Amino acid sequence: MWKEKLILTLEKAKKSFFCISNLSAEEKNNFLDTLEHNLLSSEDKIIKANKKDIENAKNKNYNSAFIDRLLLTPERIKKISISVKNVKLLPDPVGEKIWENNRPNGLKIEKIRTPIGVIGIIYESRPDVTVEASILCLKSGNCVILKGGKEAVNSNKILVSIIKESLQQHRISPDVVNLITSGGRSAVKFLLSQNQYIDLIIPRGGESLIETVTRYSKIPVIKHYKGVCHTYIDKDAKLEMALEVTFNAKVQRPGTCNATETLLVHREIADKFLPKMYELFKRANVVMKGCEETRKILPDIEEAKEKDWGTEYLDLIISIKVVNNLDEAIYHINKYGTKHSDAIITENKKSAEKFLKEVDSACVYHNASTRFTDGGEFGLGAEIGISTDKIHARGPMGLAELTTYRYLIYGSGQIRK
C-alpha cells in the first residue's frame, strides 16, 4: 500500500521538476519571502504539532539530548524563518555560465549551471532540517523528497504543509516538496532503489544511517560523514597562536563536525607547548587522552587507545599524539582522519606548503582554526552540510553544489566530418 503511494509521489515529483527548474530567481525569492512570513504566523500551529512529538518521545524515554534536538520553540522557529530569509538573499546559481568555447568550425559551446533534479534527503529527528534542506533544494531549482525520523512526524507534517501552502500562493506546484511518512525503514530501502525518479541522495545523520544508505542506494549519494579533524602544531609554530587556535578548534563548539578531535604535536615543541595547552584545557574541563610520549610530559592524563584516533567525540574530549616530524603528522591524518578539516600551525612556509599539498582533506588550513569549515564562513552562503566525499562536492555544500551543468551548443548547420 505505502509502496504504491510512494511511487505516485515520486512520479509527481519528477514531473514537477520541469516547473521548479525553470523558475526565475525572482519567482523563487517571492515564494521564500512568503514562506518566511507563513512560518512566523503559524508559530502556534507548529508548536502544537511539535508538542505531540515531544510527548511521544518522552513516553518512549528518549534521552534529553534527543528531545532537545526535536524541540521547536518560538526562538527556534524565528531562527528557521531567518534561515529562509538568508537563502532568499543568496544569488541564484541556476543559469550561470561556467565555461565557454568557440570552436574553429563555428560551434559555440556554453557550459551552464542547471538544477540536478529530484533530491532525496534522509535524515533523523531534527525538524529544522525539514525546512532548511527544502529551501536550499528549491532555491537551486530542485525537487525534494524528505524522509525524516518518525519521532518528528507531526512537526515535519506541519512544516511541509506550510511550505506547500507558500508554494501554492505563488502558483508553484506543491509536488516539488514531498514528505514520506509511511513505510518506515522499508520505505528508506525502497526509496534508495528508485533511480528512475531520484537523482541524488543526501543522508544527514549518524554513522549507521549513512552506512545503510551507502549499502542499499542505486542512486548517487553524497555523504556528510563524521569529522575527525586534526590540528598539528609544527616545531616552527608560534606558541601563543598554537595555544589560541587549538583551544578554539576544540572548545568553541565541541559538538560540531569541524571541531578538532586530535591534536598532533611535533616532538621538538612538545615540552614547551603541551604543559601550557594542558592548563588551558584543564580550566575548560576538556578531557585529554594522550599517547605514551604525551603522557611522559602530562603524566596525569588518560591513555589514548588505538580506537581514539578514529573517534569523533563531539564533546570536550581530545586525543593528543606527539609525532617525530611533519611526515608522520600527514601520515596520521590521512590514515585516521575523515577527509574533513585539518590544520597546521607553523611559521615555516615550506612545512605549510607540504601539509597543504599532501593532506587529502576537503579543507586544509594554515594557521587557522578548523572551526571555519562552514558555508557561511567560506562566503558560500547557507549549506546543506559538509561533504566528506570526493565526488561532485567536497566540504561545505551550498547552492552551487546542489546544481549540475549542461552543455548548450549553438551552431549554424555544422555536421561532423
Next chain:
Amino acid sequence: MWKEKLILTLEKAKKSFFCISNLSAEEKNNFLDTLEHNLLSSEDKIIKANKKDIENAKNKNYNSAFIDRLLLTPERIKKISISVKNVKLLPDPVGEKIWENNRPNGLKIEKIRTPIGVIGIIYESRPDVTVEASILCLKSGNCVILKGGKEAVNSNKILVSIIKESLQQHRISPDVVNLITSGGRSAVKFLLSQNQYIDLIIPRGGESLIETVTRYSKIPVIKHYKGVCHTYIDKDAKLEMALEVTFNAKVQRPGTCNATETLLVHREIADKFLPKMYELFKRANVVMKGCEETRKILPDIEEAKEKDWGTEYLDLIISIKVVNNLDEAIYHINKYGTKHSDAIITENKKSAEKFLKEVDSACVYHNASTRFTDGGEFGLGAEIGISTDKIHARGPMGLAELTTYRYLIYGSGQIRK
C-alpha cells in the same frame, strides 16, 4: 585466495596515490613519452599476446564484431600510441585554482583542483581501453584499478606490463596501475564493496554491466550509459540544413553513442521534409521505423513500436515520430531519451531557447549534429567516455572531470568567534 591478493593490490594502490598525485606535469609527461615509444617498440610482443586472445575467442565461437573489438593490429597499436601522445599534450588540470575568496577576517580561501584518488574502471573486451583509461587517470594524478573482460586477459596483461615498465623507468611506483585478472564476476562484486580503497567506479560497457555495477557498488559510480539521442525538426527549420544535419547525425558513424536514434518532426513541416529525408536515408540503406502519422506520409516504412523510442540501435536504423508542437518534442525527449545529446533544427530563436532550456540532457544543440558530443570536438581533449549521469560530470568526461577539489585556507591565527 584471489580476495587476499586483491586486497593487497588495493592497499598498494591506495598507498601509491600519494606518489602519483604530487607529480609535476613534466614528470607525468616524461612517463607518457616513454610509454608512447615503448608501445611502438613492443608491437611484436603485443600482437603475439593478442593472438592468444583471438584464438581463444574463435574457439569459443564469439561473433566477428566481438573479435574485431578484441583485435590489435600494427595500425591499432600505432593509434593507441598516438592517443598517449595526445594526452601528453593536454594541459595538466591538477593544481588549477578554480575559485578564491578573501574573507573580511583575513582568511584567504582557495579552491584547488586535485586528483580524486583510486579509480576503478570496469570494462569489457576492448584492449585499447586498458591504455586509454590508464593514461587519462594517470595524467590527472589518479591511481587506476582495471578490471577488463576475461577474453582480453593476455592483451591486457602485456599492455599493463608495458605501462608499469614505463612508470618504473621514471621511478614512479608501478602500483599506480593495476590489472585484476582473477576472481571473475565475484571479483567485480567484491571490488564494488571496497569503498575504503576505491574512490570512484567508471563502468564502460553494455547495459547489463552497468546495471550490475549500479546495483552492487558502495563506491560512487559515474555511468556512461547508452545514448538515445534525438534530432527535432521544428516547423521553422531550413529544409536543406535539416536534411543535411539529420543525415549526418544518423549516418556518419551510426555505431557511436552520440548518433541520433530518433527523428522528431513538427507536423507542419512533415509533408515537405519527410519525403526528401526518406530519399536520402534510402540511398544510404537506413532502415526507417515510423509512427502512424509518419507512415501516412511514408507508407512503405516499418512501424515503430513503443520499444523503439527507447532503443539505442547503434546501427543504420532510425525511428521517426511526427509531433504536434515543440512541447511534445521536448516531452518525448525527456521521457524516452537518456540525457545524452539532443538537437533542434530551427530558424526560430524563441523555439531554440525553449528547447535548450527545457531538454534535460548533457548536451543540447541548436542547428548542429548530435555527433559533436565528444571531448575532442568540445575542445576538452581526450575523454574517458560520455557521462549520462548528473552528478560530478555530464557529457564528455576529460581530464578535469577526473579531478575533484580541495579548499586551502591561509590564515594568520584566526579563531572562530
